[in-house]
Amino acid sequence: MTAPRTLYDKIWDDHVAHQAEDGTCLLYIDRHLVHEVTSPQAFEGLRMTGRTVRAPEKTIAVPDHNVPTTAGRDVHIDNEESRIQVDALDKNARDFKINYYPVSDIRQGIVHIVGPEQGWTLPGMTVVCGDSHTATHGAFGALAHGIGTSEVEHVLATQTLIQKKSKNMKVEITGSLRPGVTAKDITLSVIGAIGTAGGTGYVIEYCGQAIRELSMEGRMTVCNMAIEGGARAGLIAPDETTFAYVMGRPHAPKAAQWEAALAYWKTLYTDEGAHFDKVITLKGEDIAPVVTWGTSPEDVLPITGTVPAATDFTGGKVEAAQRSLDYMGLTPGQKLTDIKIDTVFIGSCTNGRIEDLRAAAAILKGKKVAPGMRAMVVPGSGLVRAQAEEEGLAQIFIDAGFEWRLAGCSMCLAMNPDQLSPGERCAATSNRNFEGRQGRGGRTHLLSPAMAAAAAVTGHLTDVREMMAETV
Amino acid sequence: MDKFTKITGVAAPMPLVNIDTDMIIPKQFLKTIKRSGLGKNLFDEMRFTQDGQEIPEFVLNQPAYRNAEIIVAGDNFGCGSSREHAPWALLDFGIRCVISTSFADIFYNNCFKNGILPIVMPPEVVEVLMEDSRKGANARITVDLENQTVTTSDGQSFPFEVDSFRKHCLLNGLDDIGLTLEKAASIDGFEKTAATLRPWV
Ligand code: SF4
Numbered sequence: 147m148t149a150p151r152t153l154y155d156k157i158w159d160d161h162v163a164h165q166a167e168d169g170t171c172l173l174y175i176d177r178h179l180v181h182e183v184t185s186p187q188a189f190e191g192l193r194m195t196g197r198t199v200r201a202p203e204k205t206i207a208v209p210d211h212n213v214p215t216t217a218g219r220d221v222h223i224d225n226e227e228s229r230i231q232v233d234a235l236d237k238n239a240r241d242f243k244i245n246y247y248p249v250s251d252i253r254q255g256i257v258h259i260v261g262p263e264q265g266w267t268l269p270g271m272t273v274v275c276g277d278s279h280t281a282t283h284g285a286f287g288a289l290a291h292g293i294g295t296s297e298v299e300h301v302l303a304t305q306t307l308i309q310k311k312s313k314n315m316k317v318e319i320t321g322s323l324r325p326g327v328t329a330k331d332i333t334l335s336v337i338g339a340i341g342t343a344g345g346t347g348y349v350i351e352y353c354g355q356a357i358r359e360l361s362m363e364g365r366m367t368v369c370n371m372a373i374e375g376g377a378r379a380g381l382i383a384p385d386e387t388t389f390a391y392v393m394g395r396p397h398a399p400k401a402a403q404w405e406a407a408l409a410y411w412k413t414l415y416t417d418e419g420a421h422f423d424k425v426i427t428l429k430g431e432d433i434a435p436v437v438t439w440g441t442s443p444e445d446v447l448p449i450t451g452t453v454p455a456a457t458d459f460t461g462g463k464v465e466a467a468q469r470s471l472d473y474m475g476l477t478p479g480q481k482l483t484d485i486k487i488d489t490v491f492i493g494s495c496t497n498g499r500i501e502d503l504r505a506a507a508a509i510l511k512g513k514k515v516a517p518g519m520r521a522m523v524v525p526g527s528g529l530v531r532a533q534a535e536e537e538g539l540a541q542i543f544i545d546a547g548f549e550w551r552l553a554g555c556s557m558c559l560a561m562n563p564d565q566l567s568p569g570e571r572c573a574a575t576s577n578r579n580f581e582g583r584q585g586r587g588g589r590t591h592l593l594s595p596a597m598a599a600a601a602a603v604t605g606h607l608t609d610v611r612e613m614m615a616e617t618v
Numbered sequence: 619m620d621k622f623t624k625i626t627g628v629a630a631p632m633p634l635v636n637i638d639t640d641m642i643i644p645k646q647f648l649k650t651i652k653r654s655g656l657g658k659n660l661f662d663e664m665r666f667t668q669d670g671q672e673i674p675e676f677v678l679n680q681p682a683y684r685n686a687e688i689i690v691a692g693d694n695f696g697c698g699s700s701r702e703h704a705p706w707a708l709l710d711f712g713i714r715c716v717i718s719t720s721f722a723d724i725f726y727n728n729c730f731k732n733g734i735l736p737i738v739m740p741p742e743v744v745e746v747l748m749e750d751s752r753k754g755a756n757a758r759i760t761v762d763l764e765n766q767t768v769t770t771s772d773g774q775s776f777p778f779e780v781d782s783f784r785k786h787c788l789l790n791g792l793d794d795i796g797l798t799l800e801k802a803a804s805i806d807g808f809e810k811t812a813a814t815l816r817p818w819v
Binding site: 160163164166168170172174176183184186187190195197200204212225227228230231234268270271276277278291292293294295296297299300303304305306308310342343346347376377378399403404406407410442461462463465466469559560561568578580581582583586587 | 633646651663705794812818
């Protein structure tokens with residue numbers, strides 16, 4: 147009998163193409179997602195060495211990071227450098243004959259939203275992309291992680307990666323979430339608990355009742371931020387929720403292949419008694435709607451809390467906390483709900499899916515954003531956008547005073563024209579609150595879509611549960 | 619890729635924890651399709667004011683550290699995005715080695731692909747190296763990859779761990795892709811087996 151294995155162990159074992167004596171492996175890659183910012187140098191490398199793309203049919207390209215999210219972008223992109231990158235992707239996709247969704251295609255969107263939506267991402271696969279939030283795809287029980295540009299070139303040329311196995315970490319969320327608490331609050335709370343380096347060297351498997359009760363959208367939100375906890379990847383074992391989501395997607399298996407795939411997918415779970423090197427348990431009931439106060443995703447507090455002082459911390463974190471407080475322009479002891487907001491950004495690969503837009507629209511229905519508020523919704527893909535329009539969500543956002551944009555990364559990293567100015571303060575559903583992330587000098591508070599919508603209405607960080615009570 | 623065998627150079631102290639990739643190279647400089655030329659924008663928002671003036675307090679702007687080849691940093695250096703522009707910018711500036719208690723995973727990998735050696739040391743050793751690096755330009759630290767040691771300006775020597783495969787590649791300046799392509803038969807074999815086991819992939 148073989149020893150009990152974790153989900154990670156199983157996927158790993160099924161993808162080792164070669165193992166050297168020192169344990170270095172060539173891991174076979176089933177899906178390689180490519181975008182315009184981290185790939186040009188990799189394709190250039192192929193051309194310079196006369197190499198080719200080994201498996202173009204397993205490679206999928208989509209521009210997302212620096213495309214404008216306003217009309218007309220399929221005709222012309224003003225920013226010259228962005229245009230050169232998008233044109234380069236266009237040329238590389240065509241020259242190397244890889245699957246491609248240009249901005250003119252309704253299926254275009256953020257790479258981590260497009261992959262699952264089109265059925266490219268399936269349980270048990272290995273998925274990589276030159277982007278750290280590739281962890282998103284782990285929601286399907288796929289081993290998915292970000293890689294650098296040299297590795298992008300390596301995968302293009304060989305369809306493998308040189309890897310050593312990570313350790314196993316289990317994050318269990320027991321019980322159910324309380325009303326007003328979402329997948330975003332789970333994932334931020336986990337990072338708050340383990341710190342941004344807490345998962346370094348590990349692959350995290352998220353499990354427990356609260357995880358099982360999440361939709362695929364919610365599971366993607368949770369896995370998406372595994373990287374902010376330092377982990378190489380985040381995983382959730384596939385179940386009926388997963389299979390129902392995958393079924394019928396354009397690139398999902400059909401008919402007899404579907405049955406064969408399903409039989410295999412049902413073997414993808416952690417065996418009873420399998421070893422985890424680290425275990426973290428949070429109670430679902432204890433998780434509150436949270437926000438970040440600082441410039442690291444680990445700077446997480448329940449919305450009912452107050453801004454900490456640097457002296458509340460120890461070691462190197464004291465200086466970092468002081469730097470955060472100065473940068474964020476916050477005073478220790480200040481109530482989080484007293485922090486005024488001038489910009490709201492709903493979108494990104496963390497929270498740019500249909501369920502996220504529904505949650506925000508539910509709060510916004512019949513309300514208006516606070517005076518002077520700049521509020522923007524950037525759907526994660528053209529298809530999410532179309533669906534939101536069909537469901538009447540777009541109209542709710544527009545009536546409330548939000549801008550209704552085209553799909554892309556947008557203000558998540560502000561490489562396109564959507565940026566904060568120095569001192570501007572944004573409630574954002576994205577995943578990074580680093581200094582300058584959303585524009586030089588811009589200040590970012592991370593939170594869930596419902597919390598972002600609530601802040602848009604009141605003009606300050608707000609406990610969405612109070613607003614929910616109001617609407618009942 | 620440039621070989622890395624042994625360097626003796628000035629080390630810049632950066633005790634801040636969680637120095638992220640947006641600090642190392644802000645995203646406005648990622649709009650390039652080249653690997654080179656990023657050194658001038660290394661740590662851009664910490665190094666320069668909005669109108670491009672040098673911020674004198676920033677360590678790499680101080681005369682002693684302008685030619686630093688080593689950075690001694692606080693915990694969790696390189697966290698954040700997968701951008702290989704971060705090691706490209708470090709390398710272009712002239713940094714060949716970063717020493718910290720911990721690194722973010724992708725950044726750590728990316729360093730090796732570009733001839734930069736990231737070294738993980740226990741907190742008490744990083745503390746000693748940080749102190750040594752504060753002495754300025756005359757206090758040069760020696761990093762010897764062959765023997766896996768870091769030696770301070772006053773001769774204290776500390777061993778470090780490094781993966782044997784990565785060490786081999788760095789010492790010889792080897793190209794990963796070339797090495798992997800030598801194993802093409804294994805990859806072909808894997809693809810054949812996988813096609814029968816998981817034909818839907
Ligand atoms: S939405 Fe943000 S985090 Fe996600 S891929 Fe785009 S830039 Fe990266």
